[in-house]
Amino acid sequence: MGTKFNLDRKPVTDEEINSHKDFGELVNKFKKQSIEKARSDVNFLKNKKATYSAIIAGVAVVCTVTYFAVFKKEPPKETANDKIVTTQQQHTSTPETKLNKAFIAPPISKLNVPYTSYKVKAEQGATIKHKSNSKIIIPKKAFVDKQGQDIVGEVEIKYREFHNQADIIASGIPMTYDSAGVQSHFESAGMIDIKGYQNGEPVFINPKKQITVEFSSEHTADRYNMYELDTVAKNWTYLSRDNSLVNKKQLKPNTQSEVAMIEKKDSPKAQEIQKLIDAIPPKIEAEKITYTKKVNQLPKTIEPSKPTKAIAGRPQFELEVNYKEFPELEAFKNAVFEVGAENKNYNSKLADITWSSAEVSEGPQKGKNYLLTLKLRERVEKLVVYPALTGVDYDKALKSYESKFADYKNLVIKKEADEKRLKEEFEAKQATYLAEQKRLGEEYIKEKIRWQREQQSQLNNAMQDFTSQAIVTRVFSLSNFGIFNSDCPNSLPKGASINPIYVTNEKPIMPNTIYLICHNKNLVYNLQYGTLKFNPKDAYSLCIISNGKMYLCNKETFSSIASSKENKIPLTELSNEVNDAIDLRKAIGI
Amino acid sequence: MLLDAVHMEFSPRYHHTADMLLDEQMIIEAAKQNPEHFGPLYDKYYKQIFGYVYQRMDDKDTAFDLTAQVFLKALTNIEKYEYKGVPFASWLYRIAHSEVMQLFRNNSKLRTVNADISDLRNICEEVEEEYMEQYKGILMTVIKDLPEDELQLIELRFFEKRAFKEIAEILNLTETNAKVKLYRILERVKKTLTKTSK
Numbered sequence: 001m002g003t004k005f006n007l008d009r010k011p012v013t014d015e016e017i018n019s020h021k022d023f024g025e026l027v028n029k030f031k032k033q034s035i036e037k038a039r040s041d042v043n044f045l046k047n048k049k050a051t052y053s054a055i056i057a058g059v060a061v062v063c064t065v066t067y068f069a070v071f072k073k074e075p076p077k078e079t080a081n082d083k084i085v086t087t088q089q090q091h092t093s094t095p096e097t098k099l100n101k102a103f104i105a106p107p108i109s110k111l112n113v114p115y116t117s118y119k120v121k122a123e124q125g126a127t128i129k130h131k132s133n134s135k136i137i138i139p140k141k142a143f144v145d146k147q148g149q150d151i152v153g154e155v156e157i158k159y160r161e162f163h164n165q166a167d168i169i170a171s172g173i174p175m176t177y178d179s180a181g182v183q184s185h186f187e188s189a190g191m192i193d194i195k196g197y198q199n200g201e202p203v204f205i206n207p208k209k210q211i212t213v214e215f216s217s218e219h220t221a222d223r224y225n226m227y228e229l230d231t232v233a234k235n236w237t238y239l240s241r242d243n244s245l246v247n248k249k250q251l252k253p254n255t256q257s258e259v260a261m262i263e264k265k266d267s268p269k270a271q272e273i274q275k276l277i278d279a280i281p282p283k284i285e286a287e288k289i290t291y292t293k294k295v296n297q298l299p300k301t302i303e304p305s306k307p308t309k310a311i312a313g314r315p316q317f318e319l320e321v322n323y324k325e326f327p328e329l330e331a332f333k334n335a336v337f338e339v340g341a342e343n344k345n346y347n348s349k350l351a352d353i354t355w356s357s358a359e360v361s362e363g364p365q366k367g368k369n370y371l372l373t374l375k376l377r378e379r380v381e382k383l384v385v386y387p388a389l390t391g392v393d394y395d396k397a398l399k400s401y402e403s404k405f406a407d408y409k410n411l412v413i414k415k416e417a418d419e420k421r422l423k424e425e426f427e428a429k430q431a432t433y434l435a436e437q438k439r440l441g442e443e444y445i446k447e448k449i450r451w452q453r454e455q456q457s458q459l460n461n462a463m464q465d466f467t468s469q470a471i472v473t474r475v476f477s478l479s480n481f482g483i484f485n486s487d488c489p490n491s492l493p494k495g496a497s498i499n500p501i502y503v504t505n506e507k508p509i510m511p512n513t514i515y516l517i518c519h520n521k522n523l524v525y526n527l528q529y530g531t532l533k534f535n536p537k538d539a540y541s542l543c544i545i546s547n548g549k550m551y552l553c554n555k556e557t558f559s560s561i562a563s564s565k566e567n568k569i570p571l572t573e574l575s576n577e578v579n580d581a582i583d584l585r586k587a588i589g590i
Numbered sequence: 591m592l593l594d595a596v597h598m599e600f601s602p603r604y605h606h607t608a609d610m611l612l613d614e615q616m617i618i619e620a621a622k623q624n625p626e627h628f629g630p631l632y633d634k635y636y637k638q639i640f641g642y643v644y645q646r647m648d649d650k651d652t653a654f655d656l657t658a659q660v661f662l663k664a665l666t667n668i669e670k671y672e673y674k675g676v677p678f679a680s681w682l683y684r685i686a687h688s689e690v691m692q693l694f695r696n697n698s699k700l701r702t703v704n705a706d707i708s709d710l711r712n713i714c715e716e717v718e719e720e721y722m723e724q725y726k727g728i729l730m731t732v733i734k735d736l737p738e739d740e741l742q743l744i745e746l747r748f749f750e751k752r753a754f755k756e757i758a759e760i761l762n763l764t765e766t767n768a769k770v771k772l773y774r775i776l777e778r779v780k781k782t783l784t785k786t787s788k
Contacts, residue, residue, distance in 0.1 A: 003701050003702065003703055003734040003735075003741075004648065004701075004702040004703070004734070005702070005703045005704075005705070005730040005731075005733065005734045006648070006702055006703070006704045006705075007705060007706070007707060007710075007726075007730065008706050008707055009704050012640075012644060012650065014637070017636070017637050017640055020640075020654045020657070020658075021632075021633070021636050023628075023629050023632045023633070025658075026628075026632060026658065026661050026662060026665065027625055027626060027628075027665075029658075029662055030625050030662060030665045030666065031625070033662070033666065501612045501613060501616055503612065507615075507673070508612045508615045508616050508619070509619075510616065510619040510620065510623075568612065
């Protein structure tokens, strides 16, 4: 009730407001508050219930530890992404650490590249032929145990290969390479992961021997180096230049059906744009109808007739008028109708006739004169008559007229303004639609050109594959087990960039991992969230991991975004349809 | 009475494009992970929230303290924030509204009404009455004596020039409900003004 009302209070300046802004203070308060909350949670433990819970939990831990101490004989079951043996770890008794698991982890739990297991008699050695045509050549007495003693008997070799971007992503093996602080990303000619076990215990390669892997690679260039993954240093170690290309052989050319043909019809995106363009003229037409309707609904303006004073001596008629039919005659109440001079057929005798009917209709000058039709049997006389007033009636009518004319003028001004506003509104909407039509038209042409280029490029690539796809053998000479690759470091792509917003089903998602897959090279860039750089001449897909789910922006969509400079990147969830690297490869379109 | 009057300019601060909403959502998601990422939201909305708080009181220091309190509450509860297709501002205003109301419950003397003369003119136009000097005092009395919920509607609509969508979000009403309530208040205002002019 007693609330104070301030009128036109002096506003607070931006400087004053900004002087109170202190985000650091806010974060400090927040942190302090969080610590206090954490402390109060700790205090909770001091109460009795919490103490009992702690005792029960403690007993459970002791029981669990005892169980493992007594029954731990069998090695833990192995998954593909753990048990990575490194150079340093070969000499330790516990090769698996939490660190390794975190360092090499498939992006989603069900995705991985499985190992193939081979049994080898250590004292005999063997040459194993892998399903990819790669060969693992194991000499006699190639293994020692952790004490350095020769191993006799059956050794299990676990082996897997990584050939393409899907394999690389699925493996979770980091493909970034830090050389003296300069980070690069590996373009791969192939990668292997090999390890050996006897009775579940890791074995090591005899320092006097080497295992040779003749790796079948689809990548024929000779720009690659050999690297080994050091999972402790969390970096790749350069081994040597890869000069091991052997047995280059031509593959059978692709069949004609695999060659992409330039489609004459528009791309799906162009078809969508065309639909949008086609929808615009009906929208403009609808706006036009609405505009016309609104204009017609504006109040009608009828100019009131100025009363005329009756001229003495001019022939007159007194007539009853339906004022509803002729509202402008309202001002002429008690009016007489003077016969106009233009009526050549008029003579004074007409006034003496008792006419059976006298009708008033619009005259030649609308609102000014009227047509009086007099009838008696077959005789019809038409006279142009003018309403006129006499004496007090005239003065009264003139006054009324002046007031009505002023209203009329105001109404006309208002109506004109309303009409102008409606017209402007309509024209603005029309202009917006036309601009949209123009923009879409340009987009359509761009998309058409892009589509044609892409089709052409696909055809060229297919033709290139047709003539040059080959398999070569790359030779890995191994003195220890681990992960090795034949790769070529690449810096981040340049030429174009966007600040991406990743969306799925119109909702934004925050990526945990971003893989930019280059389709022109066997290369996956593992990126941080932020500006996305790419080479506009290359083709890319994007694979995003967010909250344990995998999403894809395929080559076509990425290309369209890259050319349109959009920053919203639509993603499709892959988690349900991708169960292994082969599914992923298909999804990516490699 | 035209509640969606075209002649009154409304604040554009509530209007966000889909891209702006998405950008904002990205920041919110980042802030959920790390409070340091809340910075852009703090920068973006500090002035607006202060304006909202200070609009309702005279004590500037209290207004600044309360604004800080609003942002601390927002940061503390940001994990509970769910994106519902409206700007993050709506959520902040709700916190601010709740904090301000709590303050007035504890100390009603702090409550003031602040308006410009042009705001009173807008109210007159809205009720299709030509503004006259004599209306100024009447309007001020009528408005300051309104119950709190009705006063808030007048403040949000005419003194802060907010769209009904935003008003509805802040007061947790439907848009139609906000319009109907305001219409009724204005009808009463109109009656009072008409009585006075006679």
